[in-house]
Amino acid sequence: MKKPLIFLAIALLAAILVLLVGRMSLDLAALQSYLDGLSDWMAEKPVAVAVIFFVTYVAVTAFSLPLAVWMTLAAGALFGFWWGLLLVSFASTAGATLAFLASRYLLSDWVHDRLGARLATIDEGIRRDGAFYLFTLRLIPAVPFFAVNLLMGLTPMRVTTFYLVSQIGMLAGTAVYVNAGTQLGRLDSVSGILSLPILLSFALLGIFPWVARFALSAVRRRRLYSRWNRPSRFDRNLVVIGGGAAGLVTAYVAAAVKAKVTLVESHKMGGDCLNYGCVPSKALIRSAKLAHQMRAADRYGLEPSEPRVSFTHVFDRIRDVISAIEPHDSSERYEGLGVEVLQGHATLVDPWRVEVGMADGTRRRISTRSIVIATGAAPFVPPIPGLEQVDYLTSDTLWDALAGRNDPPRRMVILGGGPIGCELAQAFARLGSDVTQIEMQDRILIREDPEVSDFARDALEADGVNVLTGHKAVACGSSDGRKWIEVQAGATSRRIDFDEIVVAVGRAARLEGYGLDKLGIRTDRVIETNAYLETLYPNIFAAGDVAGPFQFTHTAAHQAWFASVNALFGFVKRFKADYRVIPWATFIDPEVARVGLNEQDARDKGIEYEVTRYGIDDLDRAIADGAAKGFVKVLTAPGRDRILGVTIVGEHAADLLAEFVLAMKQGLGLNKILGTIHIYPTLAEANKYAAGEWRKAHVNATVLRWLEWLHARRRGA
Incomplete structure (x- = not known):
């Protein structure tokens, strides 16, 4: 209770002082009259007057009283320009710092408890650029100074930083008003202070912080690049390293705006998504779904049958699908667009030069104004003893390893309970393998809400997957002609035999072998970039899986636009990568799709929310299709239809999610979705019905009672 009582006491005292000040006559005539009364005392005891004035000014600023302008004018009149x-x-800065400290002590904890993670971005911005923001506000008081003092107290800005920046930032404006005070006898209104020269001075003051920031940036760049020999001219505007989703889009944008661009790919054009990830896995999932539907044909009034699965034919189809899509990402297509495509391994020599080890053994060095690193990610292989001895597969290598066999592996272990592990586990189980899925966490799809994880687990187990959560893989080995993995759950351990094991515990950014360490480009799990996707060097960018924070093809393409535009046109205007609305999906059956917050995210971040649910088992089209399972769950701001996040579980959930992605991106609420005509009967109606559930939950009961009374009167009742 200590802080609230202090806060109430200060607020009451400030309110009383403001009330007293409000009763005072505040104009130039009154100020001149007060100063005349002080003239004799000033002549006798100038030091005492100065001390009392200083203390009073500190108090006025600390309590945010509306007297600062008048006291500043008085300082000029009483003490002259320099002493005033x-x-x-110093008095204004001292008072501002007291207000800053009071706000921090009394309000900061309360505000952070209430807003939680929503302040994280602001706090990070203040840590990075807080001094500049404060300096700008002090020079251009777009926000009243008392508000700046209180708001800055809620941030992690250091007290010394606040004091020094305020001392310097307020000096110019203070000088203008003190100087005007020295001419107080000639002023007939406060507006007389703002003569044309002074207005121009303020305009220059407004430009100054931006000029200063540009100058500081230029100094940093000069220091950063000083140890490198910059070319006098460049072979290319842009060199892109990596021919996956991010690299291809980057090169496409550059070519579209007629820049000279070189794309370097060390393996296969199209990257992981085309060759090992999205495309082959979805082709596999489609074959597996058809096998499942054949077994369950009696649900549709047909004779069920056990499919005869030929892995040779399944994998032939996967290769055909890749071949059909391959031309979209081919070297020929991009060369036709004007991109120079090189097959080889690229290494950064310095911030402007890239050396390419060509496929034929030769080496070529290219100078370029900008570089975009888009080297993607590779499967992460955990350090499990004996894993190397059992010929493990990954989501990259299984396509070639299993393509030559006719029958599916009899016993498979899928290590990992994330999206990749779940998709592969269900697909191979449906194609006839006896699948055991091992996950160290207490549930699969750990990033989703628990009910979604439970739904997914039920779906996998219904297809025959033996899902082991809370089990840690501790060893692998081979004995008596059999392969095994040892897992531990609590104090109990056991061995599971298998014919094939697929490691699908996540993916790690490709960071080695590109010369990043030589240039001092910082890396952790990914390449460190700023909001513009710039690395340590402003002309070297990173995009896609290698940059994080998401490992999705669509976010890689999204980042690529920002990286390419900033690389080519950043000298004019830079754009911050926008991650506000990022959707994703796990393509098990039924699908799991999400955008924005789910309940566990909202709770972790301290964000208040309401939940609206619509069960897809009530949807006409889903019933007709035999897909009446799943739900739409929408999180909204309390009492409002603003969408915070959506989770959909069900048939074609990833397709249904697009409407909510658009709504969130464009700031449209559930009422707009409810008012949109949806074709009947379609699965997309689930979105409208979910919006309708929200509307029903927010009907005003009082209005309904009045309407009931109105209709009764109109019936003559």
């Missing part, structure tokens, strides 16, 4: 400037400059 000295007194006001």
Whole structure:
């Protein structure tokens, strides 16, 4: 209770003082009259007057009283320009710092408890650029100074930083008003202070912080690049390293705006998504779904049958699908667009030069104004003893390893309970393998809400997957002609035999072998970039899986636009990568799709929310299709239809999610979705019905009672 009582006491005292000040006559005539009354005392005891003035000014600023302008004018009139400037400059900064400290002590914890993670971005911005923001506000008081003092107290800005920046930032404006005070006898209104020269001075003050920031940036760049020999001219505007989703889009944008661009790919064009990830896995999932439907044909009034699965034919189809899509990402297509495509391994020599080890053994060095690193990610292989001895597969290598066999592996272990592991586990189980899925966490799809994880687990187990959660893989080996993995759950351990094991515990960014360490480009799990996707060097960018924070093809393409535009046109205007609305999906059956917050995210971040649910088992089209399972769950701001996040579980959930992605991106609420005509009967109606559930839950009961009374009167009742 200590802080609230102190806060109430200060607020009451400030309110009383403001009330008293409000009763005072505040104009130039009154100020001149007060100063005349002080003239004799000033002549006798100038030091005492100065001390009392200083203390009073500090109190006025600390309590945010509306007297600062008048006291600043008085300082000039009483003490002259230099002494007045000295007194006001230090008194105003001292008072502002007291208000800053009071806000931090009394309000900061309360505000952070209430807003939680929503302040994280602001706090990070203040840590990075807080001094500049404060300096700008002090020079251009777009926000009243008392508000700046209180708001900055809620941030992690250091007290010394606040004091010093305020001392310097307020000096110019203080000088203007103190100087005007020295001419007080000639002023007939406060507007007389703002003569044309002074207005121009303020305009220059407004430009100054941006000029200063540009100058500081230029100094940093000069220091950063000083140890490198910059070319006098460049072979290319842009070199892109990596021919996956991010690299291809980057090169496409550059070519579209007629820049000279070189794309370097060390393996296969199209990257992981085309060759090992999205495309082959979805082709596999489609074959597996058809096998499942054949077994369950009696649900549709047909004779069920056990499919005869030929892995040779399944994998032939996968290769055909890749071949059909391959031309979209081919070297020929991009060369036709004007991109120079090189097959080889690229290494950064310095910030402007890339050396390419060509496929034929030769080496070529290219100078370029900008570089985009888009080297993607590879499967992460955990350090499990004996894993190397059992010929493990990954989501990259299984396509070639299993393509030559006719029958599916009899016993498979899928290590990992994330999206990749779940998709592969269900697909191979449906194609006839006896699948055991091992996950160290207490549930699969750990990033989703628990009910979604439970739904997914039920779906996998219904297809025959033996899902082991809370089990840690501790060893692998081979004995007596059999392969095994040892897992531990609590104090109990056991061995599971298998014919094939697929490691699908996540993917790690490709960071080695590109010369990043030589240039000092910082890496952790990914390449460190700023909001513009710039690395340590402003002309070297990173995009896609290698940059994080998401490992999705669509976010890689999204980042690529920002990286390419900033690389080519950043000298004019830079754009911050926008991650506000990022959707994703796990393509098990039924699908799991999400955008924005789910309940566990909202709770972790301290964000208040309401939940609206619609069960897809009530949807006409889903019933007709035999897909009446799943739900739409929407999180909204309390009492409002603003969408915070959506989770959909069900048939074609990833397709249904697009409407909510658009709504969130464009700031449209559930009422707009409810008011949109959806074709009947379609699965997309689930979105409208979910919006309708929200609307029903927010009907005003009082209005309904009045309407009931109105209709009764109109019936003559």
